[in-house]
Amino acid sequence: MLHALFDLGPSSRQELARHTGLSQATVTTLVGEFLAEGVLHIAAMERNAVGRPYERLTINADRGRVVGVDVAETYVDATVYDLALGVLGRHEAALDEHQHDQAYVIDGIVGAIEAALDADGTDRDRIVGVGVSMPGHVQHDAGVSVFAPNWNWHDVHIEELLAERLRLPVYVDNPLKAAILSEMWFGVGRVVDSMAVVNIGTGVGAGIAIEGTLVRGSTNNAGEWGHTLLMLDGRPCRCGRHGCVEAYVGAPGLEATLAEIDPSHPALGRPGQRDFVESVAGGLAAGDPVLRELVRRTGRCLAAALGDLVNLLNVPKVTLTGWLPEALAPWLVPAVRDELPRHVLPGSLPGLTVELSEVPGNAVGLGMAAFTLEQFLARLGLVSPARTRPQPGAQTAQPIG
Amino acid sequence: MLHALFDLGPSSRQELARHTGLSQATVTTLVGEFLAEGVLHIAAMERNAVGRPYERLTINADRGRVVGVDVAETYVDATVYDLALGVLGRHEAALDEHQHDQAYVIDGIVGAIEAALDADGTDRDRIVGVGVSMPGHVQHDAGVSVFAPNWNWHDVHIEELLAERLRLPVYVDNPLKAAILSEMWFGVGRVVDSMAVVNIGTGVGAGIAIEGTLVRGSTNNAGEWGHTLLMLDGRPCRCGRHGCVEAYVGAPGLEATLAEIDPSHPALGRPGQRDFVESVAGGLAAGDPVLRELVRRTGRCLAAALGDLVNLLNVPKVTLTGWLPEALAPWLVPAVRDELPRHVLPGSLPGLTVELSEVPGNAVGLGMAAFTLEQFLARLGLVSPARTRPQPGAQTAQPIG
Structure with missing residues (x-):
């Protein structure tokens, strides 16, 4: 439904039902829950052909702030978004591609996030989550950078390390997953x-x-x-x-x-x-x-x-x-x-x-912000971000690895 | 649900609901429709712990026959299946890989199918459909062999041509789609x-x-x-x-x-x-x-x-x-x-x-039989085989092709 709201802009319950394929009843229930949590608000009242009034709903941009961070070999790009994923502030810091030290990279990430928050003057209490894309193989469900070839990192519990430093909820994933999510929501998707x-x-x-x-x-x-x-x-x-x-x-x-x-x-x-x-x-x-x-x-x-x-x-x-x-x-x-x-x-x-790509701004940062928004809604009990079930462990043959 | 029946073997309505994620009520309705059409039958009556009797359902293998055909550059392999996709008869005929003539290939396909039917003594009236895999680019929804590189075929309306010759419902697709369907149903899937x-x-x-x-x-x-x-x-x-x-x-x-x-x-x-x-x-x-x-x-x-x-x-x-x-x-x-x-x-x-692959027999033939079974059930109004929606035609950029 979140995706539908981004696609459609301010929408009636009927339009949301049509776009999502959910029943009117389900949409009405969901909208009620979203309104109660302040995630949606009523953008306008309109009347249809027979004069019945209905509400146009939209994401309540001011309900909170999300930070989306693209960490690459040569830079950290941090963007502050409102809850409707509008850009509020951005800061890009260079990373020296020859420095592989964990403390150096983490300091760089934290520094870029803080500079982006300062640029916008965002109050930290309003931030509902920080999404950080890390290069290489990332286990998003465990919050672990399993392997980052450029830095030769193995099994770094990056989500935990960053959450401790930032004292904010952190979600980590891989840039390819973030880029495709933003393409699905805001690009050719x-x-x-x-x-x-x-x-x-x-x-x-x-x-x-x-x-x-x-x-x-x-x-x-x-x-x-x-x-x-x-x-x-x-x-x-x-x-x-x-x-x-x-x-x-x-x-x-x-x-x-x-x-x-x-x-x-x-x-x-x-x-x-x-x-x-x-x-x-x-x-x-x-x-x-x-x-x-x-x-x-x-x-x-x-x-x-x-x-x-x-x-x-x-x-x-x-x-x-x-x-x-x-x-x-x-x-x-x-x-x-x-x-x-x-x-x-x-x-x-x-x-x-x-x-x-026509996705505006940094597509990886935007995708990370969208994942983080989903995580926030899941914490509120509003959605289950179960896009990908893990494969069952059953084996029918000798694994190669 | 068909897939669940193949996975589980004879099953209760409760097991089918658990396996498919459908509600008990939906499964009960579907099972009623399948029983009415003779596609399912009651394999056994059992009693649960509190002594309530319940039915074990299974596909009614004798409700009809399906033919699955794998047409390749060098051979035609036709297999006759019962409705539970058990093998009844099979015939493989060689194709000369240097003969590209349409009549030659179609005669080869029809000949192999007739030989497979003769091998089993199957009455033609019992055949609910023939699924034919054609090499190259096949538009399954239009029944057209768009391009077969080995024969230099373009836009051959193969489904229609074969249906006329065989006087039976024909479904055509590409071997890769057939092979993955049989792997999903009967292999590592x-x-x-x-x-x-x-x-x-x-x-x-x-x-x-x-x-x-x-x-x-x-x-x-x-x-x-x-x-x-x-x-x-x-x-x-x-x-x-x-x-x-x-x-x-x-x-x-x-x-x-x-x-x-x-x-x-x-x-x-x-x-x-x-x-x-x-x-x-x-x-x-x-x-x-x-x-x-x-x-x-x-x-x-x-x-x-x-x-x-x-x-x-x-x-x-x-x-x-x-x-x-x-x-x-x-x-x-x-x-x-x-x-x-x-x-x-x-x-x-x-x-x-x-x-x-552990899929038994010819995986392509079996997958084509499974597609054809889905088509038959769709004709009965029992399932909609809408696995893949066509992409919308909207364009945001100049196409390459």
Whole structure:
């Protein structure tokens, strides 16, 4: 119902019933509970054709505040939202991608959150929860960062550590799950119920929704499209395998490709990945032919890897999100579109679209805020956020792992 | 409920309600309708602890007959089932993989079905439907073979053509959809609700289920894992692309690999793909070291490609089906299991199993029979087989295709 309210804006009980497929009676009960907790309020009174008055309901934005945090290898981006997920304040802090120390990363996360709260002047008492996306393998139900390859973290109880520091309810998840939730609620999910959102930065992955189900996988590790093969025995990848998609289309992959084309190119001398990509964007705007070749090769690899995703899942829409496509979209998106028909089976091509995500702001932060809102409503007893049941442990064969 | 009856065997109304999550009242109504149509019957009367008698219900196997047909490039395999999907008769006819003529293929299909019916002595009046799996891109809702690459068929109205010849209700679909339905009902789907079944023969593909949803994709073209990349710019593939999984692990891929190892190997002289694979199996049983190297290389490619599938979807179980893995399982399955941990992310490895499918008989034929049974019940007004809604046609961006 929450999703329906975001989709529809101020809505009557009847519209909510129609949109959700729930019965009028159920919607009336739910709305009563939401109103009692102050999560919904009455936006307007209207009259229908026969003059009967009815209420238009909307999320009570001022009922509380939610913080959504995107933690990546090179930055922490914290956004403060009202309960209707409108942006109130935002702060981005750089992380040194070469510092792997736990205390350094946690200080960086806490610092960015506090700066975002200060920017908005938000009273801490009003915050109903903080959602933090962590790179790598995250067990969202246990609040554990199981493995973060860039920092070589194993089994860090990050939810507990952050909750202690912040003295606020914390929910952790993986950026791919956050990105697809925001795409489902605020992006192409408004018109289709199956889609993939491809997130590209240092790391690369895809959030996937199939017929309205957010695909988590049996250990919340689904979406690792960055670690599917483009080239068996190709470039070494961070994950230890060779030839993964990430090694070609992640930021370090672009550095490697540029070094193959022109090892002395000035963009390669920049200290960090984000500086490198900004410098590439600047050079492309100025018409640098070497960087155009970089975009051509990267676009081809990206189109091939997107073709694999579409051939496997036959999703009608793919969106791109993350700081790398945001910086390079004017050059990269046309290069991908040109190349894509050579990699998608004819039967999966009709109606297929690939575009930069239209989700506003930081899609990962917004998705984390939406998860956190669901958690808050669950604590109030209003919804059960049981989108993914864990797989039963029964074994019929010897496990590989 | 049908699925629950297959899962549970003879069941009380109470057990059916518990297993399906439906209310007792709904189950009682449904059971009444199924009994009235003769689709269920009472298998036994029992008494519970307080001595109240209750009925155990089961599918009325003799209510009718269903035919499930697997049409591939090299054969037609037709099986006659009773309504409980028990096998009554089967006939396999060879198709010449070099004959692409429509009349030739349709005669082959009809001939195999008639031979299977004759083998069992089934009266045609008792057949409630014929389910036919066609290779390539099939629009199941329109009954059209949109594209069959091996025969270069485009938009063949195969359902209509076969229904006219057979004078029976016909349902067509794609083998990947049939294989995953039978895996969901009769294979690892009895213990997990997300899984992939990999079908290998001339063509290669995967049937996918995510949390109990059969993944069809927006044009019923999902599962084309055989046309995801193993090697950008690698071997030419039937689909026109280079380096697809199918070009390495399909039967012609094995021929190409063997030709790379030893172009004069006697197995290469065989007239058809199935002869070739039988000859490989024979040579492996006799300890041929060249064929062991073929299995090692093929197992590595297959493990890499399965690793991609698992990394993307984090399914806990993958099964193998089709005539190629059935023939080579004793050598190929261990080779894949050895290699797989090098291709799966550590977070997706715990509990993962890869095994030969335990679905009995021809998994594609059985899945087609199950689809056809659903269609029959829908015609009786008993179920709506609406597993996949079509995607809405709304466009937010310029389509690629």
